[in-house]
Amino acid sequence: MDYSQDKIVLKAESLKIHYHTQKGYVRAVDGIDLVLKKGETIGIVGESGCGKSTFGQGILKLLPAKTKYEGKLSVGKIDIIPLNEKEMKKVRGKVVGMIFQDPMTSLNPIIKVEKLFYETLREHEPGISFDAARERAARILEKVGIEPERMREYPFQFSGGMRQRVMIALALVLNPDIVIADEPTTSLDVIVQAQILELLDELRRSYDTSVILITHDLGVVAQMADKIAVMYAGQMVEQNVKNKIYYEPKHPYTKLLLKSIPNTNPEDLQLNFIPGSPPSLLNVPERCRFASRCPFRMDICEKEPPVFGIDGGQVKCWLYR
Numbered sequence: 001m002d003y004s005q006d007k008i009v010l011k012a013e014s015l016k017i018h019y020h021t022q023k024g025y026v027r028a029v030d031g032i033d034l035v036l037k038k039g040e041t042i043g044i045v046g047e048s049g050c051g052k053s054t055f056g057q058g059i060l061k062l063l064p065a066k067t068k069y070e071g072k073l074s075v076g077k078i079d080i081i082p083l084n085e086k087e088m089k090k091v092r093g094k095v096v097g098m099i100f101q102d103p104m105t106s107l108n109p110i111i112k113v114e115k116l117f118y119e120t121l122r123e124h125e126p127g128i129s130f131d132a133a134r135e136r137a138a139r140i141l142e143k144v145g146i147e148p149e150r151m152r153e154y155p156f157q158f159s160g161g162m163r164q165r166v167m168i169a170l171a172l173v174l175n176p177d178i179v180i181a182d183e184p185t186t187s188l189d190v191i192v193q194a195q196i197l198e199l200l201d202e203l204r205r206s207y208d209t210s211v212i213l214i215t216h217d218l219g220v221v222a223q224m225a226d227k228i229a230v231m232y233a234g235q236m237v238e239q240n241v242k243n244k245i246y247y248e249p250k251h252p253y254t255k256l257l258l259k260s261i262p263n264t265n266p267e268d269l270q271l272n273f274i275p276g277s278p279p280s281l282l283n284v285p286e287r288c289r290f291a292s293r294c295p296f297r298m299d300i301c302e303k304e305p306p307v308f309g310i311d312g313g314q315v316k317c318w319l320y321r
């Protein structure tokens, strides 16, 4: 694909993704702007239910049929929103790969690993032979640290960390431009988690792939992301390079989110949490969505803040008008 235009691989402009329900539309993604460049990793963070997974799965249109998309979403030069299911199949895997949280449910446990690769490759290269697919699988499995002979086994015969390695290999076998990793290490223990993130980062560098890393765990993004986008109630409230977010957070929500990381210092074993809860996405207020929980709330917060550019990043907060 030609990325001559600033090497931008993904661009979301005023993107909205609303679920259709009997009670009305759930505004899970509600007007987000985001730019991802070639080879870059962006971490999408925020509390449970803020719309992170909807954004990730929405890029591949893996959401229920009646889901409403508005705004613009482009992957390279492909305009995603107007595409139908048949056209999306050409994007999935080949242009954008996906790594899910739990490989046990997303990898069919009763299909041998070699066949999983064959089926994935055949989707985009219909004429490929089983032997050629095995050859390709062997090469990528070696890269993720799995002996190629093991491709004769079934996913249930692998440990959790090994299954996640198989999933990474499957996501990369077609050499996509972007990989979306949605909570890729949540089900793993801390040591295996660190190994998997290191592997993902190494492969990202060698293939020059861009990564969208979705997680509620700020430790995970600290290890791997270049940029961080903080989501709250369906919107991006702050975006910047990693160090700016960690050391000079601007949005009150980002500040509180960083404070809520469990502290391992025995002298300060107090679990911080953010009082209150986000608004229902079925019925969102016109004002700033964080206002009811915000320690810096002002009168003007009754109006929805625009996004302000500051310190190389973007902040959706009236404090920076």
Ligand SMILES: Nc1ncnc2c1ncn2[C@@H]1O[C@H](COP(=O)(O)OP(=O)(O)OP(=O)(O)O)[C@@H](O)[C@H]1O
Residues within 6 Å of the ligand: 019, 020, 021, 026, 028, 046, 047, 048, 049, 050, 051, 052, 053, 054, 055, 064, 216, 281
């Ligand atoms: N199929 C669906 N129909 C209606 N609402 C949905 C559907 N899937 C998710 N939602 C709602 O959309 C909102 C965003 O959910 P989403 O799973 O994207 O958030 P998240 O930040 O990824 O959370 P988590 O970290 O818990 O996975 C939530 O309010 C959720 O209840």
